[in-house]
Amino acid sequence: MEEPGEITTERIAQVAVGDGLPPHRSLWTDAARRFTHNRIAVVSLILVLGLVGLAVLAPVVQRHDYRVQDLAHTSEGPSGTYWFGTDQLGHDQWSRVVNGARISLSVGIVSQLITAVIGVVIGALAGLTRWMDNLLMRFTDIAYSFPDLLMMILLLAAFGSGLILFGSVPVTMILAISLVWWPTTARLVRGQILSLQQRDFTLAAKAMGASQWRIVWTHLLPNTFGPVIVTATFGIPRAIFAESALSFIGLGIPPPNPSWGTLANDGFSSISAAPHLVLTSALAIAVTMMSFTFIGDGLRDAFDPQAR
Amino acid sequence: MIVYATRRLLGMIPVLFFIAVVTFALMHAVPGGPWDRDKRLPPQALANVEAKYGLDKPVFAPSWRVWEQEFWRELPDTQFVNYITDAIRGDLGVSYRQLNRPVADILLEGIRISATLGLMALVLSTVVGMAFGILSALRQNSWLDYACVAFATLGASVPNFVLGLLLMVLFTVHLHWLPSSGWANPTTFFFLSIPSNWKQLVMPLIALSAFPTAYIMRVVRASLLEVLHQDYVRTARAKGLAEHVVVMRHMLRNAFIPVLTVLGPVAAFLVTGSFIIEYLFAIPGIGRQLVYSISARDYGVIMGATLFYAVVIAAANLIVDLIYVIVDPRIRY
Numbered sequence: 297m298e299e300p301g302e303i304t305t306e307r308i309a310q311v312a313v314g315d316g317l318p319p320h321r322s323l324w325t326d327a328a329r330r331f332t333h334n335r336i337a338v339v340s341l342i343l344v345l346g347l348v349g350l351a352v353l354a355p356v357v358q359r360h361d362y363r364v365q366d367l368a369h370t371s372e373g374p375s376g377t378y379w380f381g382t383d384q385l386g387h388d389q390w391s392r393v394v395n396g397a398r399i400s401l402s403v404g405i406v407s408q409l410i411t412a413v414i415g416v417v418i419g420a421l422a423g424l425t426r427w428m429d430n431l432l433m434r435f436t437d438i439a440y441s442f443p444d445l446l447m448m449i450l451l452l453a454a455f456g457s458g459l460i461l462f463g464s465v466p467v468t469m470i471l472a473i474s475l476v477w478w479p480t481t482a483r484l485v486r487g488q489i490l491s492l493q494q495r496d497f498t499l500a501a502k503a504m505g506a507s508q509w510r511i512v513w514t515h516l517l518p519n520t521f522g523p524v525i526v527t528a529t530f531g532i533p534r535a536i537f538a539e540s541a542l543s544f545i546g547l548g549i550p551p552p553n554p555s556w557g558t559l560a561n562d563g564f565s566s567i568s569a570a571p572h573l574v575l576t577s578a579l580a581i582a583v584t585m586m587s588f589t590f591i592g593d594g595l596r597d598a599f600d601p602q603a604r
Numbered sequence: 605m606i607v608y609a610t611r612r613l614l615g616m617i618p619v620l621f622f623i624a625v626v627t628f629a630l631m632h633a634v635p636g637g638p639w640d641r642d643k644r645l646p647p648q649a650l651a652n653v654e655a656k657y658g659l660d661k662p663v664f665a666p667s668w669r670v671w672e673q674e675f676w677r678e679l680p681d682t683q684f685v686n687y688i689t690d691a692i693r694g695d696l697g698v699s700y701r702q703l704n705r706p707v708a709d710i711l712l713e714g715i716r717i718s719a720t721l722g723l724m725a726l727v728l729s730t731v732v733g734m735a736f737g738i739l740s741a742l743r744q745n746s747w748l749d750y751a752c753v754a755f756a757t758l759g760a761s762v763p764n765f766v767l768g769l770l771l772m773v774l775f776t777v778h779l780h781w782l783p784s785s786g787w788a789n790p791t792t793f794f795f796l797s798i799p800s801n802w803k804q805l806v807m808p809l810i811a812l813s814a815f816p817t818a819y820i821m822r823v824v825r826a827s828l829l830e831v832l833h834q835d836y837v838r839t840a841r842a843k844g845l846a847e848h849v850v851v852m853r854h855m856l857r858n859a860f861i862p863v864l865t866v867l868g869p870v871a872a873f874l875v876t877g878s879f880i881i882e883y884l885f886a887i888p889g890i891g892r893q894l895v896y897s898i899s900a901r902d903y904g905v906i907m908g909a910t911l912f913y914a915v916v917i918a919a920a921n922l923i924v925d926l927i928y929v930i931v932d933p934r935i936r937y
Contacts, residue, residue, distance in 0.1 A: 440917070446913060451630065541763060567772060575770070582762045582763070589761040
């Protein structure tokens, strides 16, 4: 019989095919397990998936076209026909809220995808070369002294906020948000890469003759994905807030489009006659933002159990 | 430390310059001009006003021939160069939409109101956030702690204008307790401006402070929980110090450092993010002036207010970094 700790060719073969080892658990399966044990995060995830479902199926579940005016029923409270009531012009508020979900969700998710991609690429380049690092740090300094919402307003005013694809993807709004916020992600990725470069596995890769490109690309970048995903998830409610706040003050998405901010502003002008308009749009914004925040909390705890 | 502060102050100059360039370019890229009305001005009149305010000059760079001939002798005569040189001399220009009123006047009036609101919100959120953060950490897992955590989560995820709208529905529409808007007959006090009717302050203040309060509470609670079981706290208890001495001198001082980090962004948020609250509650602060001036293409006010915002953000971050040194003797610059 062989000793347990002895290294034999047999043992090497066993390890190579993964025999007799504890079941393989990657960072991802580990994180997924921790996430599903977080009750409030899971409930929020279900809420968000439901909302995505409503947004995708908006033409089916809207009951009335959101552009059609029913002049016999204006400024009415919620009823069996009009679940969320109607506005001053007789638009069905339910269909406007459901269609507004398309705008809010696409702004939140697409803008954070773009932000994450730009941020990862720039952050990785900064981790790669010294001059990119200097350039990036100058950029970040500036980005941190920019009033961000104001910058978005100026970008939207300069390039026009009317370009809306498929009636629900406000392109310039998404680009404005990504353009203003990417330095945060880039800085995060840069910081991660700088600290990962001090770790032993980087040294090991270097010792085996890997190029700097290869180290950053295959060893360091995948390790930054956890924090990037968490940041992006927290970015979604912030983007939804930015869009609805700008639309609320009338500088975001132009009115016939049912953005939640625009709806809140419509309701605001008749707040005493029809408070249900303000209530429904405000609750839609609040519940969505809260759900994404809880998911973000859950993901952060799942990826980094120490940092609570 | 003085060297560090000076270096940081000097470092602000290129940042502000860059922000000025970007803002100037963007606002001139916005279609339309300050004299667009429903009824158009006759072309000759328009040309005259533009010439009077120098808007007929090139925005950034003169044509190459002029540049080549004159650059080494004097600065080119363009709108941006003129604006910057005037601004350095302290002249921010006049408003094109408010009867030639100096931009500095408009800004000062708005800043008074926004600063009042922002400072009150900063004090309120720091005091309330710290107090409840400390209480909930010291009584971890009590009902008070749960209530605080619930409030912190709600406050951090409900946007301020949504909260403002909900407050308005409750206190103005249903209960008729508070006025929905305004900042009537303000009394100027030092550099603050306080409305004669204190009820006008209540809702804007709550709506503006909810997020920073929740945020500060969360940070205080988390950092205090971390400190709670440190060795030096046990040592302090072991040598028989009174509980309040342990809490005040040993725990809070260290728990305070992470709070300082967030105070900079919070202060900046309160000053620059208040324009939505100002819009909602019809408060004539600098944020509302800025939003109005963007739609009115009132170039001088846009530039002035943007640069003011940038200075506030940079200054807030600098002050926090300097306070660090005082609170944490381990940090040296």
